Amino acid sequence: MSGRVIRLYGIPLSHPVLGVRGMLVFKRLAYRYVELLAGGHAPMLWALGFRGATVPAMRLQDGRRVQGSLAIAQALEHLAPSPSLYPARLAARAAVTDAERWGEAVLQPIPRRLIRWGLRQHLGQRQWFADVASPLPAPRLAGVLLTPIAPVFAQIAGANDPQVRRDLDRLPELLDEVDRLIAQGVIGGDQLNAADFQIAPSIRMLLAMTDIARLITDRPAATLARRVVAAYPVIPAALPADWIPASPSCAGK
């Protein structure tokens, strides 16, 4: 019966949803993926018995609902302890847990704000979202119909001009941190862990953004992102060119 299968609810392009999908594959857990209509996902989640309005949202085999990528990682770890999402050694485990939390709290909101800023700002971006990312029928019209809700979701994510400019200014420093975690072996090891599944999908989404990909493409972070999330649609450029920091090669090494 369907009640016995894990169900994962997501919306198109959601990077934490991709992270959870990676965890489910890693743990070899069978699941059914249900894609909700982006924009209408909150009432759908409530109707499905979830309290919050965000994806990833998961209904476990026993009917329990878990929401949020950190809580889902914990739930999956309890459900299927092996292979573990966390290293056995205490120090390594603490480093992975810290990196996972940093990935969720600091890095994860950035691609969300950047894409929502573009969706609010440009009709072409909304039509692309309707056409490629969703996909919805009649994407040119669907893009127009998304116009009144795009500002709402930009606001929910805090995707306003000053914040997005700050995000872009900080991006090189955050990418350096990801590369540092890889160099230290906290993420990007032979066996992926919870921090890989948290951090790499955010980097993959940033790498898919045509206007900022060049900041990431030559970094170890990009290799890890592609390893964890092989395919991701190319996101058309939408950000003002003068908000984007110079690429490392132009910054004068």
Ligand SMILES: N[C@@H](CCC(=O)N[C@@H](CS)C(=O)NCC(=O)O)C(=O)O
């Ligand atoms: N940090 C949470 C946040 C999840 C989140 O914000 N997800 C977005 C999609 S990437 C969402 O559902 N947003 C719904 C909304 O803004 O209403 C997690 O890791 O699960």
